Amino acid sequence: MRPGSPRALAVRILLEVERGGRTQLLLDWALDRLSWPERDRAYATHLVYGVLRRLRYLDFLLEPHLRKPERLPPQVRCILRLGAWEWLAGKADHARVSPWVEEAKKVSPRLAGLVNAVLRRLSLREAPECVRLSLPDWLCQAWQGFFGQVAFAEGFNEPAPLFVTAYRSVEGLKPGPIPDSYLWEGGKTDFSALGLQPQNPASLFAARLLSPVPGEKVLDLCGGAGLKAFYLAAKGAEVVSYDLNPRRQEAGEKTARKLGLRVIYLTQDLREPLSEKAKKVLLDAPCTGTGTFRSHPELRYRLAPEDPRRMAELQLKLLETAARATEEGGVLVYSVCTLTEEEGEGVARAFLARHPEFVPEPIACPFPALRSGLGVYVAPEGGLDGFYYLRLRKVNSRS
Numbered sequence: 001m002r003p004g005s006p007r008a009l010a011v012r013i014l015l016e017v018e019r020g021g022r023t024q025l026l027l028d029w030a031l032d033r034l035s036w037p038e039r040d041r042a043y044a045t046h047l048v049y050g051v052l053r054r055l056r057y058l059d060f061l062l063e064p065h066l067r068k069p070e071r072l073p074p075q076v077r078c079i080l081r082l083g084a085w086e087w088l089a090g091k092a093d094h095a096r097v098s099p100w101v102e103e104a105k106k107v108s109p110r111l112a113g114l115v116n117a118v119l120r121r122l123s124l125r126e127a128p129e130c131v132r133l134s135l136p137d138w139l140c141q142a143w144q145g146f147f148g149q150v151a152f153a154e155g156f157n158e159p160a161p162l163f164v165t166a167y168r169s170v171e172g173l174k175p176g177p178i179p180d181s182y183l184w185e186g187g188k189t190d191f192s193a194l195g196l197q198p199q200n201p202a203s204l205f206a207a208r209l210l211s212p213v214p215g216e217k218v219l220d221l222c223g224g225a226g227l228k229a230f231y232l233a234a235k236g237a238e239v240v241s242y243d244l245n246p247r248r249q250e251a252g253e254k255t256a257r258k259l260g261l262r263v264i265y266l267t268q269d270l271r272e273p274l275s276e277k278a279k280k281v282l283l284d285a286p287c288t289g290t291g292t293f294r295s296h297p298e299l300r301y302r303l304a305p306e307d308p309r310r311m312a313e314l315q316l317k318l319l320e321t322a323a324r325a326t327e328e329g330g331v332l333v334y335s336v337c338t339l340t341e342e343e344g345e346g347v348a349r350a351f352l353a354r355h356p357e358f359v360p361e362p363i364a365c366p367f368p369a370l371r372s373g374l375g376v377y378v379a380p381e382g383g384l385d386g387f388y389y390l391r392l393r394k395v396n397s398r399s
């Protein structure tokens, strides 16, 4: 059955996310099938992302008013979180409470009174910082220890602007924080038909760090659908993009064609060595994705404390392949869209200990940095995703 209103859709999506679904996919899929006006689409998006970005804090605010929240029907728990989110966002009681009470009546009439009472009684409570930021304690404490603060994580709870990389000039686009990156202020559209590709500037910058030049061969390792490959190809490089996932690569091939760019896609497990080399190599490794909590808010509740270390083991294996594929005198850029110590500096330290033939190069990062020295950690401010970059030069080969 089609949801009749943004509120009903928000409840349904929150339930599906609770069962393991991915917010962005679910919401895009649902909105693509509903011919709703932009206002309703924006409202549903505000509700779903608002709740998921502040889930832990909302539950903390609701807690004093509920005896056994875990015993409530899941729909009613979602309705309470949605009503609490609108309260926190400043919506007046008269416009806020009764619509949620009406939603509650549809799923559990006997609990409509409870929803009404709880949503009217909400008040602010002093919360520990990790709760206020809706982060799991293990990650919040790890960030406090590593960066000396965790206030930057507030950036994950702001609405996400949509940035695009422009491969053609398009009138009226507002410039983003780095060249070729722009803010897209319209609704969803066929971006590649316009010569545009949705991409966070922090992701684009990883590709810029290779300083591509026309005619030069570049290996794009873990290239996925090829967002970074597009930029490198647009600068005239001959890009060979490797990934394990042929479905992503097929999607990339299709987009590259629409953008008028040439990228060669090859499918391979990169834990195994490559049979070719290049002067420029990019490894945009798979990671825990903690830098992308703004657009993937559910991720933070799904990660386990051992995940960064587990990912770092894989990243080191992939980096071995990338190192061997880098020609002497060449540049190897390692990037991950995550902010953990293990997957950033941890990987860098372990790799450099085994590879004296690689030396780190300074990075002139145009974004606010959380930490720099051995690579740079980008702060998730102003709509940027959190990223870690390391740029290495291969000075002399052991073999």
Ligand SMILES: C[S@@+](CC[C@H](N)C(=O)[O-])C[C@H]1O[C@@H](n2cnc3c(N)ncnc32)[C@H](O)[C@@H]1O
Pocket (backbone or CB within 6 Å): 203, 221, 222, 223, 224, 225, 226, 227, 228, 229, 242, 243, 244, 245, 248, 268, 269, 270, 271, 284, 285, 286, 287
């Ligand atoms: C961060 S994503 C890459 C995003 C891509 N570079 C872009 O800019 O669009 C990481 C990629 O690593 C790939 N991957 C994971 N394990 C791999 C492996 N063992 N060998 C090759 N690719 C792998 C995944 O399929 C995924 O596409």
